[in-house]
Each structure stands twice: as structure tokens, then as C-alpha cells.
Amino acid sequence: MPVLNRHLSSLLISAALTVVPFASAWADDDSGALSFVTQVQATHPVPVSESDRMAPLLNEVAQDDLWQRIRNGFTLSELDSPLVARHEQWYANRPEYVARMTERAGRYLYFIIEEVEKRGMPTEVALLPMIESAYNPSAYSIANASGIWQFIPSTGKDYGMKQNWWYDGRRDILSATRGALNYLQKLHDQFGDWQLALAAYNWGEGAVQRAQDRNRARGLPTDYASLTMPEETRNYIPKLLAVKNIIASPWNYGLTLPSVPNQPYFTAVTTKEHMDVQVAAKLANISMGEFLALNPAHNRPVMLQNNTNTILLPVDKVNDFYSNLEHFDQPLVSWQGYQTRKGERLDKVAPRFGLTVEKLISINGLSARAKISSGQTLLVPMRDGDADYEFEAFNLHLAPNALAMTSSKKSKDSKGSKSKSKERSKVALLSKRDKSSKRSTKVSSRRETPARGTKLASLSRSGKQSTTRNSKSTRRLHVASNP
Numbered sequence: 001m002p003v004l005n006r007h008l009s010s011l012l013i014s015a016a017l018t019v020v021p022f023a024s025a026w027a028d029d030d031s032g033a034l035s036f037v038t039q040v041q042a043t044h045p046v047p048v049s050e051s052d053r054m055a056p057l058l059n060e061v062a063q064d065d066l067w068q069r070i071r072n073g074f075t076l077s078e079l080d081s082p083l084v085a086r087h088e089q090w091y092a093n094r095p096e097y098v099a100r101m102t103e104r105a106g107r108y109l110y111f112i113i114e115e116v117e118k119r120g121m122p123t124e125v126a127l128l129p130m131i132e133s134a135y136n137p138s139a140y141s142i143a144n145a146s147g148i149w150q151f152i153p154s155t156g157k158d159y160g161m162k163q164n165w166w167y168d169g170r171r172d173i174l175s176a177t178r179g180a181l182n183y184l185q186k187l188h189d190q191f192g193d194w195q196l197a198l199a200a201y202n203w204g205e206g207a208v209q210r211a212q213d214r215n216r217a218r219g220l221p222t223d224y225a226s227l228t229m230p231e232e233t234r235n236y237i238p239k240l241l242a243v244k245n246i247i248a249s250p251w252n253y254g255l256t257l258p259s260v261p262n263q264p265y266f267t268a269v270t271t272k273e274h275m276d277v278q279v280a281a282k283l284a285n286i287s288m289g290e291f292l293a294l295n296p297a298h299n300r301p302v303m304l305q306n307n308t309n310t311i312l313l314p315v316d317k318v319n320d321f322y323s324n325l326e327h328f329d330q331p332l333v334s335w336q337g338y339q340t341r342k343g344e345r346l347d348k349v350a351p352r353f354g355l356t357v358e359k360l361i362s363i364n365g366l367s368a369r370a371k372i373s374s375g376q377t378l379l380v381p382m383r384d385g386d387a388d389y390e391f392e393a394f395n396l397h398l399a400p401n402a403l404a405m406t407s408s409k410k411s412k413d414s415k416g417s418k419s420k421s422k423e424r425s426k427v428a429l430l431s432k433r434d435k436s437s438k439r440s441t442k443v444s445s446r447r448e449t450p451a452r453g454t455k456l457a458s459l460s461r462s463g464k465q466s467t468t469r470n471s472k473s474t475r476r477l478h479v480a481s482n483p
Helices: 003-017 036-042 050-062 066-072 082-092 095-118 123-132 153-158 173-191 194-203 205-217 231-248 277-283 288-294 315-326 346-352 357-364 392-398
Strands: 266-270 310-314 335-339 377-381 403-412 418-427 446-448 465-469 474-480
Touching: 066 095, 066 123, 066 231, 082 095, 082 231, 095 123, 095 173, 095 288, 123 173, 123 231, 153 173, 173 194, 173 205, 173 310, 194 205, 194 231, 266 315, 277 288, 277 315, 288 310, 310 315, 346 357, 357 377
Parallel strands: 266 446, 335 474
Antiparallel strands: 266 310, 335 377, 403 418, 465 474
């Protein structure tokens, strides 16, 4: 018998055997004396529903288990479709895939379920990234959809996600989640039904509206089950319901979910300076893989403060970050922009900065056959040795690998509505979450790093030099001149 099932069974047995507390069975009679008869009457069974009995027990479990909290909020209607069982079987036959997906989800689920519950949405919505991206923040489709919620550039911009050479807000956990939930809420308000809203999230609101119009013209119903839609969309909700059923009772499918405490995994830290990704990870005493899993929006190995002044850290690493930052006496930034000359080739630029051509290409997100143009700015290390660690992590979205996953494209259709055409793509696997300790800090808490002198000029503006100083060291960030 599964652990959770055994736990609930023991709780139910314990509750069934519980006797009404002795003192509470006594009552005052008219004379003010305690009546024994009242006690006898109070011990007779009082009819209660099964849900009434289960509610306090489930709440007790949910206090410590985020999966149970999610289960308690399931409200989506079931579908009478064989597709649900087909997708259940698909996941059941791939336990390692489910294990990786749910392990990754553990980083983000507390924040997402908090946002879902704030909006009064069904908690199944928190499982949507499992079918969009397998909860991989670097999932990237050939249709240019990116992040756990799989936004294409145009829709991402519509919902406030900044995108440039340095930074892609579609992969930012906070902004992409809020944007996705705002979009879903808009769709629900428009169609008045969660099945139609989810279909529109996958297929496009314009496409759903036109399908309804066609049915109305023929005198047919306009609910989800009655619409003619593409195969991808027809499978979309059954796939979500299959995931829901697996989360509801994984033991029925021979699966096991990782433990996910019902408390924040990360907290937001506000910074006031540009900083190398490697330096930030070092200050927090976490691996690069863990840092990038929480901060996947950065395309390059340096984080520009003008793109975002917020980084996410495991809650038990925040104090380490601030303490180490306070005593850090080395440059926070070790990168510079290099402005190319006419006809200059990558194989001539790379050795000048102690790089291989392959590494220079990886750092700058170039294709292997890319030709650089005159005046193009490339990111290069300021000193030999600054490029010793691996850069591939910054460009996972440009070089997807083995695990196939359906990723999505959200775009504007010909009538101005948002649409999503699905493409088969491969998503890159991130390293597994470091095994960390207590997670007790509120996710909404924000702290600021102390200012370190004058503001750095943006790296994105080439041809300019700027410096920042503090009492311990000089930090330089500039565009290198040609020799």
C-alpha cells in the first residue's frame, strides 16, 4: 500500500475510533447542573458525509505536502474520452520521464500554485507546464516558443516579457507564470468555460471563436466536446487530465512522486549591479545548473541590471549570498564587448581572447556557419582564464537534445487573435535540483544588495567604456578596441 494511502488509512481509522472528549459531552441543564443524559445522547453517531470526514485529514496532509494541496484544488470536469486513458498509459510506461519532470517541477510549483490560488483558478492549471514543456525552463521549440509556458516572442511581449540578446523574459519564472495565468484568465472570461479556455490557450482564441461560429450557423452546440478542432488540441485537455489523474493517485499507475514540501523553494533577491552568472552562483554557494534552473532567462554569462534587477535563489542560500557579497573583493563582471572590423573572421578573434571558435560561438549564441559583420559586438572575456568554465548552459535553448517533447507556438492569427500551432521539438534537460535543506522564507520577500558605487553603462551599447568602484576593488566593463 502506498505511503500516502497508508497514512490516510491510519488517519481515518484513528478518526473513527476517536471518542467525544468527556468534558464536551456534558451540558448545563435548566438548574445549572451538568446533565449526564446529554452526555449519553452526544455519543450517538452523527451522520456526516465522506467528504466531511476526509476534509480535516486531507488538510492535515496538505499542510506538509504540496502535491496534496494541489489535489485538494482539482475542479476541472472529467472528459468521457478514451484519449485520457491513452495518455495515462503513455506516462505510466515512462516512469523515468515522469520522475525527471516532477523533480524539475518541485522548484517552481509552490510559487505557481500560490499564483493560481490567488486567481481562484483550478489547481490543474499548475500542471499545465507538464504538458507544455515537461517543466523544463529551457524548453525551446522550432516554432520559437520558449520557457515552461511556451510563449512565442510576440505573445511574450504582449504580456510584458522583455526579450533581447541578453535576456529572454519568456523563460523568467516569475514574469512568464504571471503572464500565462493572466492570459488564461482572459480566455476564461471570454469563453466562460475552462475547457474552452484551455483549448484557446493551445489553439488560439480566434480559432476557437470561429469554430463556435461555424457550429452556431449549423445549429450545433458550441461546447468544447462539440467543436471540430485539430488533433493536437483535441489531445491537449485529455493529456492534462491524464497528468491530473496521475498526480491524484500515482500508485494506481505504478509511479512515485518526489517529496515536495508545501513551502517556498526560492525567494527573490533584488540586485543593483551587473554581475556574472558564475559569480552569482558562487556567492550563493550553489551550482551553475541550479542557478540557471532558477534564473533561466539569461542568454549570456553576465546579467545586466537594466534587464532585470531580480534573481531567484533557494531560500536557504540567501544569507550565504549576502554574506559572501559583502566580503567579495573581486570584480563582479569579467566580460567585455569586442567590436569587429570589416572582414574579420571568428577564427582570428577567438584566439585573441583565449577562446576556441566553438566556445566563442557558444558564448554569443551564433550558428556554426555565422558570418560576423563589420562593427558587430561580440561578448569576450576580459582576461584569459575567465572562459574556463562551460558556456553551453547559456544556450541550451539553441541546442536542444535527446528528450522529445511537444512544445507550442503562440502567435497572432490572421484576424488578430492569439493562436498556438504545436510543433514537435526536443527540449534540453537541466541538471537535477541540488538536494537542499529547509525552505521557510516567503517567496514574495525581497531584499536589496548594497550599492557599490556608480552605475555601470549597459553592455548592450557598444563603443563606450565605464567603470564602477568601491573601497575594495575597481570593476571595469568596457568595449575592447581593435589592436
